[in-house]
Amino acid sequence: MKGTMKAVRKLTPAPGADLVEIAVPEPGPKDILVRVKATSICGTDAHIYVWNDWAKAKINPPQTMGHEFSGEVVEVGKDVDDIKIGDYVSAETHVVCGKCYQCRTGHADVCQDLSILGVDMDGCFAEYVRIPAVNAWKNDPSLPADVASIQEPLGNAVHTALSTDLVGKTVLITGCGPIGLLAIQVAKAAGAVAVFTSEVNEYRRDLSVKMGSDLAINPAKQDVISEIHKVTGGIGVDVVLEMSGNNTAINQSLKALRSGGVLVALGVPDGNITFDWGNDMVFKGITIIGVTGRKLWETWYTVRALLDSGKIDVSPIITHRLPLEDYKKGLDLMVEGNCGKVVLIP
């Protein structure tokens, strides 16, 4: 496939991003080329856009941004036999090595030689994207393109929520960015009897209620710990899903957790975290589970099962659908936080 395409690119090591015309990428022998039908904005894209410290250390411009998408396969490499032209796919955005100890023992989510789409290679804020064929996930044709695109962050929510048993349990979700919001429904589908949320941003706190939160706490004004004790008969929640990476939230959530409870941590702080390891974890017999990415491919099968069966309804979270040309508006929305999921249509 020859020709050019529109792409949102980071051209220089500085804030901002540009919509430019570049050559359509050519797939290697094990790659596929996908015409992007929908692509959604992740917090990571916002970090690259504003050019924070993490982005400075990690990103090598010029590079096409974006990693969440769905689309139609238009070209396949000569060694590819599983994927056909016309297939409707999304992508696992972590390109894993398949050879390290972790990959070979069922833990590719922490592969030792990991590359990420839109971070370590050109991404999908474009009309076309090239990915390794093994990273493609075939969708049912009936799945809407925007929902198909957000399966990747939904996979984060599923991986996090399903890292511990939730049946009959109470759950506190700290941080209601898109993944935290998605986790509300996943937790309920997985058997949680009550899901509470803690979020400073009013828009997202309200959205958490739309997604099913039984109590949306404003940690800037309310005492999270006493609110949680109030609704759990003084016992504390059984499980915390930590999506904020915030030092205060982590300290609060450990105190809001009952003895013997579990905190699953997906949120990534900017720097160190400080907490009372002895009193708030050891003596309480608490387990903290660090989670990143998705389990390959259990998480994707579960995502499919939950969507297909109607056990979850992610539509309230897609708050904005914009043409690709409006990428700046979309990225600004994510930076401000007054949105759920923003989808760009190339």
Next chain:
Amino acid sequence: MKGTMKAVRKLTPAPGADLVEIAVPEPGPKDILVRVKATSICGTDAHIYVWNDWAKAKINPPQTMGHEFSGEVVEVGKDVDDIKIGDYVSAETHVVCGKCYQCRTGHADVCQDLSILGVDMDGCFAEYVRIPAVNAWKNDPSLPADVASIQEPLGNAVHTALSTDLVGKTVLITGCGPIGLLAIQVAKAAGAVAVFTSEVNEYRRDLSVKMGSDLAINPAKQDVISEIHKVTGGIGVDVVLEMSGNNTAINQSLKALRSGGVLVALGVPDGNITFDWGNDMVFKGITIIGVTGRKLWETWYTVRALLDSGKIDVSPIITHRLPLEDYKKGLDLMVEGNCGKVVLIP
């Protein structure tokens, strides 16, 4: 049983302890009275002896010190039917409520209404000790009294080591106090293929080798992380058993741990712990398991099985046996750290 007995008591809220003559305690209807044959010194006893901040906040003198012991039952309360006079027992030192959510769901190790022998009530550095009958553990008559006494801290080591699967795994134990030392043998008996230890005190570092450590690192002089990477082919250890409660040790051990690994935390720091939550835990997919006390009664059955079968040999760890009168010498040894387990014989 009437009369008086010798007892090592904390008489005033100040450093030190006194050997005094007091009345033999009278068992209530659900209690038993035990003639102490051996009692061993825990780090907690040393804290009470030196009167550190924790002790100041927790201990109400006057009170008999000590909680680890073995002995012969000499009297039983009227409602006790399981324990007979003449039984040879040790004690679970955590007196749990049996009524809280945690107790009723198999998690009495984190009981919400816990009392501890020698901390919240009179202890066993004495000729006789009174305990609730339900806290007694019947020993085989052939078990030496000193080994029977240290089953309680051995139980901590078993609870910690068995909180994650160790078969075919490499293990780093940070901190070689008595429980860390015991954990070396427990980890090997549980299938660990290599156990490495990190300890600043030379006496205890050497003792860790006697207990089976495959590499005893001095963190004051050696780089723990690079030493561990050297012996694990650059991968890192599969499991850390954290027994130090030390901020530096915790940071080192998280970095020495392979992605997807497990850190089990028993050590209790004096204050807060600060570490790189994102890079050293979340992105590495690491699980941290806080552990306290013993599982009732799985841990005790396992302790018995390991001792009876000869899978572990705890004798090297009992470095000092002293008459009760020499309690000050024993407590000073524990404060200095130049000892394994110190046993007092009343």
Next chain:
Amino acid sequence: MKGTMKAVRKLTPAPGADLVEIAVPEPGPKDILVRVKATSICGTDAHIYVWNDWAKAKINPPQTMGHEFSGEVVEVGKDVDDIKIGDYVSAETHVVCGKCYQCRTGHADVCQDLSILGVDMDGCFAEYVRIPAVNAWKNDPSLPADVASIQEPLGNAVHTALSTDLVGKTVLITGCGPIGLLAIQVAKAAGAVAVFTSEVNEYRRDLSVKMGSDLAINPAKQDVISEIHKVTGGIGVDVVLEMSGNNTAINQSLKALRSGGVLVALGVPDGNITFDWGNDMVFKGITIIGVTGRKLWETWYTVRALLDSGKIDVSPIITHRLPLEDYKKGLDLMVEGNCGKVVLIP
């Protein structure tokens, strides 16, 4: 509490049961006396009523029948401190010893010295019932008496369904007696994306659809294996909940189960079961989990959480409410199988 009461009793070792007037039982020091508000009929009661081989071997008349109930505490033994007169309770019907290895290691569901209410001692088809205080479960006053009574079989369903992870999974339930019917809703609440049922009795097959079955198969007329393969894309179900104890059903369900799947077995056959151990289990990597009773007390907490939160609605299963005097009608209904749960009101 003196006086007499009405009770449905097995008076002689023969088919049938009689409604007689007997003395109200006197609680011992650790017992409570409960005025029965609702009592429900279990398949076990039907076995005792028709006097089958199991009943002949197990039951010693004269004895009051019944074990499922809810009611108000009217008297407490002198050593009872947790339960008060006026408390609204249901009962764990398994009286466990608390002393065997299984009881002491979190497995009281397979206690080695078990007695069962209405089987090994007088039961609750009466105006009053005496139970050990430790077997009482306090209900929220707002819980309807008939629902409170069927918490015990609901506990069987919860124990069975929660013995394996169901999130995103497909489930086949073989046998739609009351526990199988309850398990439909429990499985869905626990995350199952589809629940299929197999049942020969038309009344119960229809009831399974009312309870939420996505496909109710008549194994007398349909090929269970091919039906299941049809609805699972040829893969087979992830999980079987075996509630029938029927040889044909067990063979079919093992073949309908995907490789790597799990069969949880609660149903008890009359005699032996014969199946292709090698091809249908070993080579498929299938796990079979035998389950009996309820986990003490995890299961009860989960039952409460599921009912209180509205995650399950058990009302469709209560098909008949009869005065205690109509016990024969109720027992006949259970023998015929044309009912869900039958509740008697004393």
Next chain:
Amino acid sequence: MKGTMKAVRKLTPAPGADLVEIAVPEPGPKDILVRVKATSICGTDAHIYVWNDWAKAKINPPQTMGHEFSGEVVEVGKDVDDIKIGDYVSAETHVVCGKCYQCRTGHADVCQDLSILGVDMDGCFAEYVRIPAVNAWKNDPSLPADVASIQEPLGNAVHTALSTDLVGKTVLITGCGPIGLLAIQVAKAAGAVAVFTSEVNEYRRDLSVKMGSDLAINPAKQDVISEIHKVTGGIGVDVVLEMSGNNTAINQSLKALRSGGVLVALGVPDGNITFDWGNDMVFKGITIIGVTGRKLWETWYTVRALLDSGKIDVSPIITHRLPLEDYKKGLDLMVEGNCGKVVLIP
């Protein structure tokens, strides 16, 4: 690599096998060619040799026999990048599809499109063997060739024994063929405090004692159930590793198992198995885990760790080393059962 080689082949669908000269196989683009240094005889080879019903249904002559081996890589296909000429390898003998649900969710041991070396394709009783490169496992050069060859059945023993926690547990192994014998040491290395064996063949029963069995029972003359109860204080064993596929052994072992215990089943019966599902499994809360093959690649890492660390010593099990030409003697030994592991040297 051109030329011919010696190979033990099944030439016709009838009992026996022939040593013939055939062309050295040519590796395809993703294959490697290995010069066999040692190859060991599995019970499966004996079945093919005697031409039992399973072999008749499964094997298509002419075909080279054998699947367990170690050797040196002498040629690699053009698409192979991980394996180099000169590498010293053994092989995972199950060629899995990598595409089915089971393969993609960490359960390749029950791949839905499985081929087996020496069963579905030419095997390794020959001077050279061709295998897919992804099936190669690189050995440390210091590992003896015969030990390297038996890593594959050792992997079966590891997969079986490690399917349940063994720390502090008692274990009964029913059937002491080579895998059962290997499982004795694996179970002990994994923390079992006592391993009992049941085997009718005297040679293998004696060998089980050499491998570490604490009690070797002759089920033809002794009552397995009462013997086990005698050595477990009447409780029964915690775990059964079922390696016999024998109906009587399975029934005995379920009765010898304590309530709440686990039976792991690797042995494959000729036909159906009949047992008391209700009394011997459901009411006892027993779990039965069907196991086949090895977990890819956890099992191989564990095999390596156990061998390298010296936690297990498999040498006593290699009872016969014969030149390839003596294959008939070796196969006859396996048919009779008076051997441990028989290794052929091409």
